[in-house]
Every structure is written in structure tokens, then in C-alpha cells.
Amino acid sequence: MSGITFENVTVAYGGTVVLDALDLTVGPGEVMALLGPSGSGKTTALRAVAGFVQPASGRVLIGDRDVTALPPHRRGVGMVVQQYALFPHMRVDANVAFGLKARKAPRAGIAARVAEALEMTGMTAYAKRYPRELSGGQQQRVAIARALAVRPNVLLLDEPLSALDAQLRSGMLAELARLHRELPDVSMLYVTHDQVEALTLADRVAVMDSARLQDCGTPHDLYRRPRTEFTASFVGDANLLPVTVREGGADFAGTRLDVNPAGNAAPGASATLCVRPHLLALGAGPNTLRGTVTDVQWRGATHRLHVDVAGHRVKADVRELREPPAPGAEVSLHFAGEDAVLLPAGVARG
Numbered sequence: 522m523s524g525i526t527f528e529n530v531t532v533a534y535g536g537t538v539v540l541d542a543l544d545l546t547v548g549p550g551e552v553m554a555l556l557g558p559s560g561s562g563k564t565t566a567l568r569a570v571a572g573f574v575q576p577a578s579g580r581v582l583i584g585d586r587d588v589t590a591l592p593p594h595r596r597g598v599g600m601v602v603q604q605y606a607l608f609p610h611m612r613v614d615a616n617v618a619f620g621l622k623a624r625k626a627p628r629a630g631i632a633a634r635v636a637e638a639l640e641m642t643g644m645t646a647y648a649k650r651y652p653r654e655l656s657g658g659q660q661q662r663v664a665i666a667r668a669l670a671v672r673p674n675v676l677l678l679d680e681p682l683s684a685l686d687a688q689l690r691s692g693m694l695a696e697l698a699r700l701h702r703e704l705p706d707v708s709m710l711y712v713t714h715d716q717v718e719a720l721t722l723a724d725r726v727a728v729m730d731s732a733r734l735q736d737c738g739t740p741h742d743l744y745r746r747p748r749t750e751f752t753a754s755f756v757g758d759a760n761l762l763p764v765t766v767r768e769g770g771a772d773f774a775g776t777r778l779d780v781n782p783a784g785n786a787a788p789g790a791s792a793t794l795c796v797r798p799h800l801l802a803l804g805a806g807p808n809t810l811r812g813t814v815t816d817v818q819w820r821g822a823t824h825r826l827h828v829d830v831a832g833h834r835v836k837a838d839v840r841e842l843r844e845p846p847a848p849g850a851e852v853s854l855h856f857a858g859e860d861a862v863l864l865p866a867g868v869a870r871g
Contacts, residue, residue, distance in 0.1 A: 523549040523584060523674040523708040525570055530579035532565050540565040541732040542579070549584075552701055552709040554719035556756065557729035563712045566729075567677050570710060572596050583675055594624060596675075599668030603680040605660045607652040613663050614639070614648040620671045638670040641700065658689040662696070669700075676704075678711045682718060694721050716756055720744065728752050744797075750864055753795045760801075760835050762794045764863070771863060774831030778808045779858045791866035796856050798825065801837035806855030810835060814850045828852060 525547040532540040540562040547553040555563035568574045569581055572593035580589045588596045599620070607616050617635045626634070639645045642662040652660055661681060668676060678697075682690045698721070701709065713719055719726045720740040728736040728743065728751070736743060736752040747753035750761055764771040764778065766786045771778045773794060786792055801810075803826075812830035824845045826837045837854050846852050 523706055524551075524582075525553075525675055525708055525710060526580075526582040527566065527569075528580040528582070530566070530569055530576045530581060532562075532569060532574055533577045539732055540569065540576075543734055545727055545734060545737065547708050547710055549708055550705045551724045552711060552722055554711045554713060554723035554726045555729060556713060556716065556719040556726050557735075558714060558755070560731075561729040562732040563714075563727075563729045564679055565732075567679055567710055567712050570596075570675065571598055571600055571677055597671075597673055598675040598677055599671055599673035600677040601661075601664050601668050601679070601681045603683045605652075605664045605684075607660055607663060607667075609652050612649050612651055613644060613655070616652070616663055617667045617670050620667055624671060626671075634670050634672070635666075638666040641669060641703065642666040642696070656689075657685055658693060661685065661693060665697075665700070669704075673707065676707050676709045678709065680713055681711075683713075683715070690718075694718060697722055720756070726756065728755060730755075746862055747795060747864065750793055750795075753862070753864065758798055758836065760794075760796050760798060761864075762796075762830075762833055762835070763866070764792050764794045766790045766792050766863070770858075773810070774833070776810065778861070780808070780861045780863055781858070786863070786865075793864045793866055794861055795864055796861040798836040798838040799823075800860040801835070801839075801854045801856050803837070803839050803852060803854060805853045808858060808861070809853050809855045811851070811853050814846045814848050814852055816848060817845045819845075826852070826854075828854060830854075 527543045527545045530540060530543045543566055555566055557563045565574060569576055580587055583596060614635050617638055618631050621631045621634055639648055642665050644662050644666055682693050711722060723740060725737060726740055726743055727734055730751055736748055743752055743756045753759040753761060762773055764773045766788055768788050771780055810830045812828040814826055815829050816827040818825040822841055823838045824842050828835045
């Protein structure tokens with residue numbers, strides 16, 4: 522009974538559409554990340570699965586069961602939210618047991634289920650502590666344990682790591698990946714605005730903006746071969762430059778580039794070149810762009826160069842330089858043709 526299906530799901534508040542005709546399927550055992558900026562509709566989609574919002578139209582299915590009209594407690598889902606929502610007056614084991622008691626699970630089995638969930642999240646030793654006696658990362662583990670204790674077919678995670686610092690977030694990502702391996706039949710819907718979380722954890726990523734699904738694919742495909750400018754700019758960092766399609770390549774500001782043409786675009790058509798900053802190298806080579814350095818940022822293992830090329834800002838992440846070029850210096854950057862993608866023309870960011 523795992524897996525989630527959105528069939529043309531629309532949600533509106535007071536006449537304002539906040540989720541517009543969403544069609545999306547999360548397979549059994551799959552981790553699907555909903556990635557997008559604030560207001561994109563991703564949390565609304567998750568809440569429609571949980572039963573906290575009622576679609577104006579369309580259906581939500583869990584497995585092959587239509588749950589659109591079912592109350593939350595009858596849907597068989599577990600949910601983890603960004604603020605943990607632990608009961609401060611209850612010890613850890615009581616917090617984890619809460620969902621089981623609310624579902625009227627057999628009293629004799631509750632202790633075993635709580636112990637199982639705490640062991641799965643590495644929190645067994647903290648069963649008798651109160652939430653105030655735990656770190657933020659530990660509290661989040663308790664929230665996940667509570668969601669897992671009900672043995673859900675579907676696990677919903679609404680920006681679960683946003684309140685954690687960078688080091689804790691990295692550790693919790695590893696823990697969530699481990700849980701995914703240990704629970705291969707549980708489908709996970711993971712809402713985030715953090716591209717690193719989505720790329721690290723998800724089997725597929727659904728990119729959302731302005732209440733609509735914009736793109737969907739594996740993290741690798743969306744990063745290496747985005748289909749839209751929005752995907753290219755939101756999933757990772759990207760240089761997006763306006764070009765004109767030519768036979769066997771494209772022209773950018775009078776420079777001929779050897780790149781694969783954009784779909785069925787005819788020679789003379791406008792398109793947008795997408796190339797990731799780390800795929801640009803200093804010096805002359807294939808597909809050379811010449812420009813003036815406007816800023817240099819040291820980032821530890823790399824330097825980020827901002828280069829003005831024919832009035833467009835181009836970002837390049839190069840291995841840490843002993844003597845980086847100074848602002849005002851003339852430099853050449855180059856990239857391999859297979860590392861670039863031509864996208865349908867839009868408003869290029871540069």
C-alpha cells in the first residue's frame with residue numbers, strides 16, 4: 522500500500538491557487554524530494570497527502586487507495602515537521618508512543634514498537650529524558666522515531682533539517698539515507714528548499730515554482746541535463762547565457778561555441794547556454810570565453826571568479842590558486858562542449 526499518486530490535484534485558499542493541477546507519482550519505496558522556493562506549493566502538496574488540506578479538485582492516492590476524503594489518522598502516514606512538535610512534558614519514550622496510542626494500537630505491543638523505533642534512530646539511551654534535555658539533532662531523531670513507530674506506508678518530511686546547523690544537517694542526511702536503506706518499502710516525500718538535501722537523499726526530485734510542477738527527474742539528470750532555465754538555476758548553480766543556435770553549435774557574443782544544439786531549434790533561433798561554474802577552467806581551450814575579472818572569492822578548496830564576458834557575469838569555480846587574478850585582469854575561461862546544455866530561450870541570468 523505504499524506509493525503516492527497526485528491526480529490533477531489543485532488546492533486554493535480564498536480563490537488563490539496554491540497548488541495547480543499537480544500530476545505526480547511517487548513509487549513504492551521511493552524517496553521523492555519536492556524542491557522549490559517559498560510559496561512554490563511543495564508544502565501544500567505534502568499536506569494534501571497528510572490530510573491537512575482538502576483539494577479543490579483532483580485525487581490523492583496512497584497505494585491504490587483513494588484517501589482524498591479520509592481524515593489524517595486513517596491514511597497510514599507518518600509525518601516529521603521542521604519544528605519537531607515534541608510534547609515538552611513527556612519523556613522521549615512517551616513522545617514516541619503518542620501516535621500509537623492515538624491510533625489505539627494494542628497496549629501490549631506499544632513498548633516493543635517504541636523500542637524498535639528508538640533503536641532505529643539511535644535514541645535508545647535517551648528514552649527517559651525530556652525534550653529540553655536533548656540537542657536539536659536528538660530532538661529531530663525523536664520526531665522521526667515517533668513517525669516510524671506507527672510503521673507507516675508513507676513517511677512525509679516537511680523541511681525536517683532546516684532548524685539544524687550545517688554539521689548536524691549533514692549527519693542527519695546520512696541517517697535518513699540509512700533509514701531509507703533499512704525501510705525499502707516505505708515511500709518518502711521530502712519537502713525542502715535546500716538543493717543539497719534533495720540531491721543527496723532523493724531518488725527523484727520534483728522541482729516546483731509558482732504552485733506548479735516545473736520539472737521532475739533523477740538528481741543526476743536534473744543537474745547535468747536540466748530542461749528549463751528555472752531547473753538549471755535552482756538545482757545547483759549555473760551560468761545562463763543568451764546564444765544563437767548555429768549549425769552544429771551556437772554563437773555567444775560573437776564567439777562560436779561547439780555545443781549540442783537545443784532540441785529541434787533551427788539555426789538562427791535564440792537559446793540559453795547552461796554551464797556549471799565548476800566545469801569552467803582557466804586558460805584557452807575549446808569554447809573559450811574571454812573577459813575581465815570583477816571579483817574573486819576564496820572558498821577554501823576553490824576560488825570563485827566573477828568574470829565580465831561581453832556584459833554578462835560568468836562564474837567559474839577553479840581549484841585554489843596560489844596567485845589568483847586581481848579584479849580588472851583579463852582572463853580566458855573554457856569548457857568542454859559535452860559539459861554544456863542548450864535550453865529553450867528565456868530570460869537568461871548573467
